[in-house]
Amino acid sequence: MGIELLAGRILAPFFGSSVHIWGSIITVFMLSLSLGYLLGGKLSTKSASLTRYGFIFILASITILPVVTSSQWLMEAIFLTIEDSRYGSLLASTVLFFIPTVILGMLSPYSVRLLVTNSNESGQVAGKLYFVSTLGSALGTIITSFYFVMWFEINTIIVSFSLILGSLGLLAVVVDKISLNSLSTATKSTCDV
Amino acid sequence: MFSHNTFNFTLITTLGFLLLISLLSQPVSAKVVHKERSLYRNILIEDKGDLRCLKFNVKSSKTQQSCFLKSQPERLYFNYTKLLLSSLLINPNPEKILIIGLGGGTMSNTLHQLLPDSQIDNIEIDNSVIKVAREYFKFFENDHIKAISQDGRVFVKRALLKKQQYDWIILDAFNGDYIPEHLMTKEFLEEIKNLLTPQGVLTANTFSVSKLYDYESATYKDVFGDFYQVRNLKNSNRVILAMNPQHNVHNADISAITKANVKALEKPLKQFGVDIQLLVESMSSTKNAEDWPRNTPVLTDQFAPANLLNMK
Numbered sequence: 001m002g003i004e005l006l007a008g009r010i011l012a013p014f015f016g017s018s019v020h021i022w023g024s025i026i027t028v029f030m031l032s033l034s035l036g037y038l039l040g041g042k043l044s045t046k047s048a049s050l051t052r053y054g055f056i057f058i059l060a061s062i063t064i065l066p067v068v069t070s071s072q073w074l075m076e077a078i079f080l081t082i083e084d085s086r087y088g089s090l091l092a093s094t095v096l097f098f099i100p101t102v103i104l105g106m107l108s109p110y111s112v113r114l115l116v117t118n119s120n121e122s123g124q125v126a127g128k129l130y131f132v133s134t135l136g137s138a139l140g141t142i143i144t145s146f147y148f149v150m151w152f153e154i155n156t157i158i159v160s161f162s163l164i165l166g167s168l169g170l171l172a173v174v175v176d177k178i179s180l181n182s183l184s185t186a187t188k189s190t191c192d193v
Numbered sequence: 194m195f196s197h198n199t200f201n202f203t204l205i206t207t208l209g210f211l212l213l214i215s216l217l218s219q220p221v222s223a224k225v226v227h228k229e230r231s232l233y234r235n236i237l238i239e240d241k242g243d244l245r246c247l248k249f250n251v252k253s254s255k256t257q258q259s260c261f262l263k264s265q266p267e268r269l270y271f272n273y274t275k276l277l278l279s280s281l282l283i284n285p286n287p288e289k290i291l292i293i294g295l296g297g298g299t300m301s302n303t304l305h306q307l308l309p310d311s312q313i314d315n316i317e318i319d320n321s322v323i324k325v326a327r328e329y330f331k332f333f334e335n336d337h338i339k340a341i342s343q344d345g346r347v348f349v350k351r352a353l354l355k356k357q358q359y360d361w362i363i364l365d366a367f368n369g370d371y372i373p374e375h376l377m378t379k380e381f382l383e384e385i386k387n388l389l390t391p392q393g394v395l396t397a398n399t400f401s402v403s404k405l406y407d408y409e410s411a412t413y414k415d416v417f418g419d420f421y422q423v424r425n426l427k428n429s430n431r432v433i434l435a436m437n438p439q440h441n442v443h444n445a446d447i448s449a450i451t452k453a454n455v456k457a458l459e460k461p462l463k464q465f466g467v468d469i470q471l472l473v474e475s476m477s478s479t480k481n482a483e484d485w486p487r488n489t490p491v492l493t494d495q496f497a498p499a500n501l502l503n504m505k
Contacts, residue, residue, distance in 0.1 A: 009374075009375075009494075009497070012346065012374070012375035012494075013346060013375050013378075013380060013381070013494045014346075014347070014350065015344075015347060016318070016343070016344025016345075016346050016347040016375070017318075017344060017346075017373055017375060018318060018344050019232045019233070079350065080354070083351075085343075085344070085347050146501075149496075149497075149498050149501070150498040150501050150502075152496075153493075153495035153496050154494075154495045154496075155495060
């Protein structure tokens with residue numbers, strides 16, 4: 001949500017702040033989230049692990065970076081080829097935000113897969129997950145729009161989001177490694193006894 | 194008998210007089226003539242006697258966008274619109290004029306009467322505002338005057354691509370409640386600068402209070418170098434006059450240039466209720482008076498919290 005909010009800012013210099021800009025942004029985010037949910041669910045059926053989960057985070061953190069590095073010339077090229085700012089903004093938000101948002105969308109169903117241990121509590125786990133992720137979205141929206149835009153440049157905010165995602169991913173991978181190691185040591189010691 | 198009559202007469206005249214006074218002194222109540230909800234805002238047209246105003250919000254008085262006297266539509270009602278005309282002191286014969294932010298369209302009407310051969314392009318993001326201006330504020334279009342419903346930033350970028358140029362750009366897109374932040378950044382002003390002819394002038398209706406004043410001033414200075422400010426006595430408005438850096442006003446004596454134009458403008462401007470002498474006196478260059486902290490950050494597309502800075 002923090003990124004979605006900044007998307008309006010990023011597109012404005014080329015496509016303005018007419019109502020259809022927000023239409024473009026929200027459409028692209030909704031569409032890519034829905035696809036992400038589908039893909040994430042599919043992916044979670046095959047050998048789900050915390051390491052893979054971590055890699056999704058890392059992938060998201062990498063794919064968001066072109067917004068910082070290449071958005072200017074991308075938007076310029078789109079601005080030059082498409083005169084209608086409705087379709088210009090739709091294409092621009094697709095190019096910039098589609099892939100990272102699909103990947104971020106994959107996280108929700110994958111989290112459900114990792115957290116659910118029996119079908120009885122699956123509803124509760126999913127409920128908690130929706131709670132956390134939607135609350136996080138709300139906080140991301142308000143903090144970004146009320147304060148971050150006053151304290152930092154847009155690029156700084158996006159790079160920070162990317163760094164946070166990346167380190168969460170790394171953390172997941174590392175935790176998985178450690179628990180696997182201790183598990184195997186544990187098995188080994190049991191065998192020794 | 195006679196005295197009784199006189200008494201009655203006096204009584205009646207007195208009562209009549211009192212009645213008349215009470216009628217006259219009664220505050221003329223505002224009447225809403227038109228109300229609509231556009232894609233961007235609430236639009237309200239209010240009549241108060243002879244005065245008709247366009248408002249974008251109901252409760253606050255600072256959201257009056259445009260007003261005119263129905264009996265004298267050519268007279269500029271708002272002080273700041275008069276201040277905007279100070280640009281003519283520097284460039285008295287602009288052939289191509291761009292107005293960003295239409296309001297009631299009164300500026301466009303006035304300029305057409307003043308400069309009938311000039312081409313005027315009005316840019317307004319909200320199509321409903323254009324309709325209302327036509328219907329309620331006598332805003333008119335002809336071969337010389339166009340109104341285009343588009344975002345100002347997008348129009349400027351497209352105009353640059355088409356290699357268009359303007360002698361006078363009027364930026365009047367900010368109201369008291371909301372600032373389109375992408376129209377107040379360094380990058381936008383650079384684009385405006387490239388859209389100006391070498392002798393062109395940008396006139397911007399801007400803010401005189403709130404924290405935004407410093408940021409905005411620093412941004413204009415960064416793009417245009419020293420600029421001129423025109424303020425009214427109440428200091429409720431400030432108009433920025435920024436010239437293309439190639440403009441000869443930067444090397445010449447400004448008072449000589451304005452003096453030459455005052456004479457020619459005095460009479461034509463008077464019919465619009467503008468005192469040109471007063472405008473000359475209210476003009477000052479930032480060269481002599483830079484009244485904001487030197488280290489004030491510049492607003493950019495990356496950093497543009499104009500609305501947050503405008504809160505007091």
